Amino acid sequence: LSHAVPFYVVAVSISAVALAAGGWWMRPLNGDDVVALVVLCLMGIFSESVRENNVGRKATLSFTSIVLLSSVALVGPFGAAVVGASTLLAVNKDRPQVRVFNSGMASAIGAVGGIVYLLAGGATHVSQVVFTGPLLLHVGLPLMVADIAQALSNAVILSGIVRLAQGTPIRRFILGVLGTSGPTYVGYGIIGFLFVILWVPGEVGPVSALLIMSPLFVARWAFVQYGDEQRAHARTLSALATAVETKDLYTRGHSERVAVLCDLMAGSLGLSQQETETLRFAGMLHDIGKLAIPTRALRRAGEISDDDLVRIATHPERGVEMVRDIDFLEGSIEAIRHHHERMDGRGYPAGLRGEEIPLFARIIAVADAFDSLTTSRTHRDAHTVGEATAALRRRAGTHLDPSIVDALERGLVRQVWEPTQLEPRLMATAGRAFDHDDPNASDLMAGLASSELADPESDGFVPLRVARETAP
CATH class of the missing domain: 1.10.1760.20 (Arp2/3 complex 21 kDa subunit ARPC3)
Structure with missing residues (x-):
């Protein structure tokens, strides 16, 4: 036109x-x-x-x-x-x-x-x-x-x-x-x-x-x-996100896409401009802690070991350590720390349940899973938007917050979302690395914690909140 x-x-x-x-x-x-x-x-x-x-x-x-x-x-x-x-x-x-x-x-x-x-x-x-x-x-x-x-x-x-x-x-x-x-x-x-x-x-x-x-x-x-200050913040965020994506090739463009999805859901949820900005910052840097994870754990092909899963599970807390002293990210800290929690309390690092999980963390969890599903991998094509939202809907109430999944679906009505097809050369370089953002990976992490860290005085499950103490 x-x-x-x-x-x-x-x-x-x-x-x-x-x-x-x-x-x-x-x-x-x-x-x-x-x-x-x-x-x-x-x-x-x-x-x-x-x-x-x-x-x-x-x-x-x-x-x-x-x-x-x-x-x-x-x-x-x-x-x-x-x-x-x-x-x-x-x-x-x-x-x-x-x-x-x-x-x-x-x-x-x-x-x-x-x-x-x-x-x-x-x-x-x-x-x-x-x-x-x-x-x-x-x-x-x-x-x-x-x-x-x-x-x-x-x-x-x-x-x-x-x-x-x-x-x-x-x-x-x-x-x-x-x-x-x-x-x-x-x-x-x-x-x-x-x-x-x-x-x-x-x-x-x-x-x-x-x-x-x-x-x-x-x-x-x-x-x-x-405006100059905001642009300086954007440059800082971009540099940090680029560092993560350089280390973990599977995440090329992931941080920016998660931030865009967070923006989309913020509009559906009626968040203020300041809240939206804080959420976007958290979305851009939610995986910054992977800089502290050994590259071999992030890029390991084939079956991943329990030890590597535990190492990967430390990245939210490691990320908080990296950005806690950056003033303009103060409001984003809890979202970065808890974006892998689950509604059923089987997430990490703290095993928070339901609305104990900060709102921004629940939003990032949905954005994280949706982008993972709609991004191609070496072993599968990218899911369509309909397939991805259906998968998220099946997880609503256990893994993800149903109201946030609703917000994503409302946002996708307003904005067309194209699945991401990674370049063949990039996928060949990355190999079949472990994608910790895939919803199935959340189940794997929960299963690891349930089988190895069971506490007889609890309801049978202790989350990976002790992972940092067990990781070498």
């Missing part, structure tokens, strides 16, 4: 012109609007020029939405459309087609916001509104309604281009955008209203642009620093 992208860009631009014409019919510009229009256009151009596309993970920081919303009340829908179109003159590294699309979208969003503002009873000329009550009723409330309309317009227009360029389902994209940027638009609405109040009733005029933009640029600086 990518060949249709240019036509979509043209359609958005034509729609913006049509909406602007409708805005002029509802509220034409007059001589008093010229100064405000010029200042707002300059603000729009400047805001788009300093747009930060990589603030943290999957985040973009721009003040253009605030400028567009303020334009709605100060110069009406046609003026807001002009302000949006002016962003075409922004100085940035976007390709020409992207610049045209962004300016057309901004123009359309501005016009939609202006039209909705007027339809919601917004004052045509804010200078004619006095006193707090009328300002809230005829400026503040309509601006918030216009803010919602602009947020929806942004999501809908973007969903079209992403659908054509990447094949992402429109409904899923819109819900995702509204889920992440919706709260931000509430802040845009408040700041936009304050801007309008300062400009007109406050009689500060164009100088209000400086009063509004100055603290926003301080905030931008702080967010950019945060």
